[in-house]
Amino acid sequence: KPLLLIDEYVFKLNKNTTTTKYWIYTLNECSAKVHTDLNSQFIKIVGDHNHFPEKEQLEVREFREKVKQRAIHETTPIPRIYDEECAKAMLSNATIAALPSEREMSSGINNARRAITPTIPTAQLFEIPDLYSKTLSKNSFLVVDKMITRRQRILLFSSREQLKMLFGAETILVDGTCSRWFPIKRGGPQGSSLTPSVFITYHSDMSDAFPMAMSFLFADDVAATMAGQMGIKYTDQCIDLEKRLASFFDNLEYYSVLPVQPINYKKTHAMWSARAVSYPNPMPILKCGEHIISWTNQFKYLGYWISTKLGWSSLINYTLLKIRQRMTLVNICKYAGVSSNEVRRILFSTCIPFICLLICNNSFVYF
Numbered sequence: 001k002p003l004l005l006i007d008e009y010v011f012k013l014n015k016n017t018t019t020t021k022y023w024i025y026t027l028n029e030c031s032a033k034v035h036t037d038l039n040s041q042f043i044k045i046v047g048d049h050n051h052f053p054e055k056e057q058l059e060v061r062e063f064r065e066k067v068k069q070r071a072i073h074e075t076t077p078i079p080r081i082y083d084e085e086c087a088k089a090m091l092s093n094a095t096i097a098a099l100p101s102e103r104e105m106s107s108g109i110n111n112a113r114r115a116i117t118p119t120i121p122t123a124q125l126f127e128i129p130d131l132y133s134k135t136l137s138k139n140s141f142l143v144v145d146k147m148i149t150r151r152q153r154i155l156l157f158s159s160r161e162q163l164k165m166l167f168g169a170e171t172i173l174v175d176g177t178c179s180r181w182f183p184i185k186r187g188g189p190q191g192s193s194l195t196p197s198v199f200i201t202y203h204s205d206m207s208d209a210f211p212m213a214m215s216f217l218f219a220d221d222v223a224a225t226m227a228g229q230m231g232i233k234y235t236d237q238c239i240d241l242e243k244r245l246a247s248f249f250d251n252l253e254y255y256s257v258l259p260v261q262p263i264n265y266k267k268t269h270a271m272w273s274a275r276a277v278s279y280p281n282p283m284p285i286l287k288c289g290e291h292i293i294s295w296t297n298q299f300k301y302l303g304y305w306i307s308t309k310l311g312w313s314s315l316i317n318y319t320l321l322k323i324r325q326r327m328t329l330v331n332i333c334k335y336a337g338v339s340s341n342e343v344r345r346i347l348f349s350t351c352i353p354f355i356c357l358l359i360c361n362n363s364f365v366y367f
Contacts, residue, residue, distance in 0.1 A: 003061075006034060006042065009049065010058060025049070056095045063089055064105060071109045072116055075136070078102065078109055124153040135159050202259065209255045212244045223301055224248065242284040245270075249288040263288065269296040273308050 002013045003026075011023035011034050020043070023034040033046040063085060070081045082102040091099065118129070124147070133142035143163070144156035158166075166172070172179040188195030200217055207215040213224040226244055228237035256263050270286055270293050272279055286293035298307040298314050305314040 006045075010054075010061070056092070056098045059089075059091060059095045060098055060100070063091070063095075063099065067105065068109055068112050071113045078106055078113075124151055128155075203261070206255065209251055210248055212251075213248055218302060221301070238280045238284075245284065245286055249286060249293065253289045263291075265291045265293075269294055269299055271296050271299060271306070271308055273310055279308075 003010055009032070010026050011032075012026050014022045014024045014033075016022065016038070019037065021036045021038060021040065023036065025032050030049055031047040032049045035043040035046065037043060067078075067081055067085050070076065070085070071078055074081070079102050082105065086099075118132075128142060128145070133140070135141045139160060141157055141159060142155070143158050144154055146154050148154055170181075182189075188198070203217065206217065206222065210224060213226045216223045216225075226241060226248070228234075228241055232240075252263070265288070268288070272283065272295065283295050286295075298305055300306075305318055307314050
């Protein structure tokens with residue numbers, strides 16, 4: 001409730017009307033009352049005080065309010081705010097005796113600070129205020145904010161000093177397990193996220209080296225796409241694509257030489273996609289340095305088989321084959337009499353994959 005200070009006595013609002021506010025003393029034992037107008041201008045006092053002014057309690061209220069306001073507007077720990085305000089207040093001995101301890105005040109101050117703190121989000125899509133993405137020195141505190149999937153989001157908070165401490169540490173403790181050193185002369189540990197993470201970080205500027213194509217990086221794989229120009233003859237499109245392909249492979253070879261990252265030519269292929277017209281005859285000869293890049297009719301990328309017609313028949317046929325093979329496994333268990341209905345139901349639900357159909361209507365060249 002609002003408070004009113006008159007002659008070192010503190011009154012609290014009891015009720016108000018259309019013209020007058022009625023104030024009573026904060027202690028129930030005192031019968032003194034004050035009447036003011038709606039702007040809190042003094043009109044009269046009713047009754048007398050039966051006690052002396054409590055100047056110490058007034059100073060305690062002011063002290064508590066200062067600590068509360070600092071706790072709301074600052075991120076400084078509450079014990080530190082309490083100690084700093086005590087040092088600045090220059091309180092009398094009587095006030096110090098009546099002053100509550102930091103532990104007695106912490107509950108109410110924590111509630112006040114918690115009231116302005118944003119609630120914990122229940123979804124993945126939310127905005128992070130600048131107050132929580134910057135340090136007190138206005139440096140970046142939100143290091144990573146990335147959507148992995150539709151329902152997964154990675155948030156990584158750290159200051160520069162914390163990152164330096166992390167990268168300079170000889171041992172890292174995660175979930176109660178300490179890290180260990182082991183020599184790596186070439187490659188990385190099998191199944192570890194270190195190798196693809198280092199690869200993507202090291203080659204994050206790869207797309208800048210190939211402005212003539214759209215590059216897609218996943219782990220240690222690269223897929224580049226090129227599209228023919230619109231509004232020109234198909235023959236001219238083929239000639240233009242052949243020139244751009246030659247320029248692309250020249251840049252690719254040059255880029256692989258700079259970081260000493262050799263290309264795996266056995267796994268490097270090209271695919272021509274043209275849904276409405278036939279393919280060039282003969283197909284352009286592609287070279288990356290002294291190596292000839294072969295053309296292919298389909299290839300597997302991120303688990304999907306992509307064909308020259310951008311259709312999904314290869315993926316569907318491959319999925320149906322896997323389904324038949326796993327259904328045969330389920331039936332073998334059934335006919336051999338070594339499983340129950342419950343076991344077969346579990347096998348069916350875990351072995352039969354889902355079929356995902358995607359539609360694509362553009363023409364690209366894949367590598």
